[in-house]
Amino acid sequence: xxxxxxxxxxxxxxxxxxxxxxxxxxxxxxxxxxxxxxxxxxxxxxxxxxxxxxxxxxxxxxxxxxxxxxxxxxxxxxxxxxxxxxxxxxxxxxxxxxxxxxxxxxxxxxxxxxxxxxxxxxxxxxxxxxxxxxxxxxxxxxxxxxxxxxxxxxxxxxxxxx
Numbered sequence: 001x002x003x004x005x006x007x008x009x010x011x012x013x014x015x016x017x018x019x020x021x022x023x024x025x026x027x028x029x030x031x032x033x034x035x036x037x038x039x040x041x042x043x044x045x046x047x048x049x050x051x052x053x054x055x056x057x058x059x060x061x062x063x064x065x066x067x068x069x070x071x072x073x074x075x076x077x078x079x080x081x082x083x084x085x086x087x088x089x090x091x092x093x094x095x096x097x098x099x100x101x102x103x104x105x106x107x108x109x110x111x112x113x114x115x116x117x118x119x120x121x122x123x124x125x126x127x128x129x130x131x132x133x134x135x136x137x138x139x140x141x142x143x144x145x146x147x148x149x150x151x152x153x154x155x156x157x158x159x160x161x162x
Contacts, residue, residue, distance in 0.1 A: 008035035008081075013063035014056075023070050032080060037106070038064045040086020060086035061100060068101030077101075089113065 013019050026032045040060025041052075058066070064084050071077040084102035088094060089110040097105045 006034035008033040008037065010037035010039055010083075012039040012041055012057040012086075013066055014058065016066060019066060019070065023074055023076075026076065027074055032076060035081040035083060035103075036067060037083035037085060038067050038102075040084075042087035060084060060088075061096070064097065064100045064102060 011019075038060065039057075040063060041057025042059060057063075064082070068077065068082060071080055071082075081103045082101055083104050083106060084097040084100070085106035085108075087109060088097060088105050088107040094105055094107070
């Protein structure tokens, strides 16, 4: 059906029983993904509302551990690759994701910090008159922000200084 391309899905674990239902369905039907990406509830880029970060989903470490142990227990771990994402910033975070069973990880937050983006998460900047400290789609339409890899990000240094 996919023409030989890998098929998978991404999820943030809510309740353990919801994940167990997915695992049971994989066993019962024999239909399984090539990969599963486990997302943590840490808020990714920092743009999630504080209420969601504090009360929705499972942190990456617990979610990855649950999925890995479940797949080992039902004998599907060797057939399904696991990816991890969620608050992976440092080399220690990367090593920890691998130690918990991930085959790869996705990281955006560390790179955003490296170029000065994300100093103040948008969820904490609500109801202020200051503009965002990073380029956005709106900024691209108005003529500022990053346009391509060959051009510099004009306007960022002046925004950070403000």
